[in-house]
Amino acid sequence: MSYDNLIGIAAGVCTALSLLPQLIKMIKEKKATDISLRMLIVLLTGLCLWVWYGILKEDWPIILTNIASLVVNLLIIGFRWYYKHARH
Amino acid sequence: MSYDNLIGIAAGVCTALSLLPQLIKMIKEKKATDISLRMLIVLLTGLCLWVWYGILKEDWPIILTNIASLVVNLLIIGFRWYYKHARH
Numbered sequence: 001m002s003y004d005n006l007i008g009i010a011a012g013v014c015t016a017l018s019l020l021p022q023l024i025k026m027i028k029e030k031k032a033t034d035i036s037l038r039m040l041i042v043l044l045t046g047l048c049l050w051v052w053y054g055i056l057k058e059d060w061p062i063i064l065t066n067i068a069s070l071v072v073n074l075l076i077i078g079f080r081w082y083y084k085h086a087r088h
Numbered sequence: 089m090s091y092d093n094l095i096g097i098a099a100g101v102c103t104a105l106s107l108l109p110q111l112i113k114m115i116k117e118k119k120a121t122d123i124s125l126r127m128l129i130v131l132l133t134g135l136c137l138w139v140w141y142g143i144l145k146e147d148w149p150i151i152l153t154n155i156a157s158l159v160v161n162l163l164i165i166g167f168r169w170y171y172k173h174a175r176h
Contacts, residue, residue, distance in 0.1 A: 003144075004141065004144045004145060007137055007140055007141045007144060008137075008138075008141045008145075010137050011134050011135075011137030011138040011140070011141050012134070012138075013134070014130050014131065014133045014134025014135075014137060015131060015134035015135065015138065016134075017130050017134070018127050018128075018130045018131035018134060021123075021124060021127045035109075036109060039106050039109045040106075042102050042105050042106045043102065043103060043106035045102045046098075046099050046100070046101070046102025046103035046104075046105070046106060047099075047102075047103065049095055049096075049098050049099030049102060050096075050099040050100075050103065052095055052099070053092065053095045053096045053099050053149070056091075056092045056095060057092060057096075057147070059145070061141070
């Protein structure tokens with residue numbers, strides 16, 4: 001793997017990891033995060049656009065790491081919805 | 089501006105914007121966010137690496153938008169420190 005790609009992957013792993021604590025906190029506390037849905041949707045849009053940008057540039061580190069972030073973001077949205085609306 | 093660059097800038101504006109509510113909330117409530125410093129440092133590292141990656145690839149959308157996110161992240165860390173340690 002080239003040096004460029006290593007830096008890109010390391011960058012993307014860090015930014016994806018930084019989303020994880022929110023997900024973990026929500027699952028542990030079994031209640032919806034107080035992070036607004038609007039912000040999560042803006043982030044979702046941004047991550048989708050980054051994946052699209054990576055495809056346009058044929059840039060694998062961007063594509064792969066933003067897909068990872070997207071998955072975490074979707075899980076946050078999903079669990080947030082579940083804890084807000086599910087009957088306990 | 090090329091189509092690629094437009095998508096990259098739009099992507100980066102969304103992901104940078106998604107950090108703003110935390111900063112705004114903290115300033116409004118005048119108290120430190122409950123988001124862990126560890127997570128903020130991981131995000132800081134990731135954003136620095138993205139800027140570096142952008143420089144290696146000579147990719148302006150990546151460089152500019154990640155610098156914007158870095159500024160927001162540093163403000164969050166700074167205000168968090170201020171509200172945690174300042175005498176009121």
